[in-house]
Amino acid sequence: xxxxxxxxxxxxxxxxxxxxxxxxxxxxxxxxxxxxxxxxxxxxxxxxxxxxxxxxxxxxxxxxxxxxxxxxxxxxxxx
Ligand code: FES
Numbered sequence: 001x002x003x004x005x006x007x008x009x010x011x012x013x014x015x016x017x018x019x020x021x022x023x024x025x026x027x028x029x030x031x032x033x034x035x036x037x038x039x040x041x042x043x044x045x046x047x048x049x050x051x052x053x054x055x056x057x058x059x060x061x062x063x064x065x066x067x068x069x070x071x072x073x074x075x076x077x078x079x
Contacts, residue, residue: 001059004074017059022048024058030071035061050075 001017001024015021019040025048033056037045041060045051055075061067 001057001061003063004058008074009076013059015059019044019057019060022057025050025075026056026058026061026072027052027054027075028056028070029054029073031069033061033066033070035066048075 001013004024004026005013012023013021014023017024019038022044025045027050035056037056038060041057044057045055048055056072058072058074
């Protein structure tokens with residue numbers, strides 16, 4: 001999420017990365033990430049627009065080597 005805020009958007013992250021607001025919604029469009037998705041993240045994702053099985057909350061994805069070569073799409077209200 002910090003990468004997105006620093007690079008693209010400043011108006012996401014209303015809950016300050018607690019996985020509650022859904023403003024940091026992204027979709028994994030290339031690669032796979034075998035992270036455990038918490039109950040809180042699942043509940044929040046179920047409430048965002050355009051949710052599907054590739055959806056994640058970027059604030060819940062750790063910035064480490066596991067995301068090397070993955071491609072995410074930032075999902076806004078306009079898709
Ligand atoms: S910043 Fe609120 S859910 Fe990610």
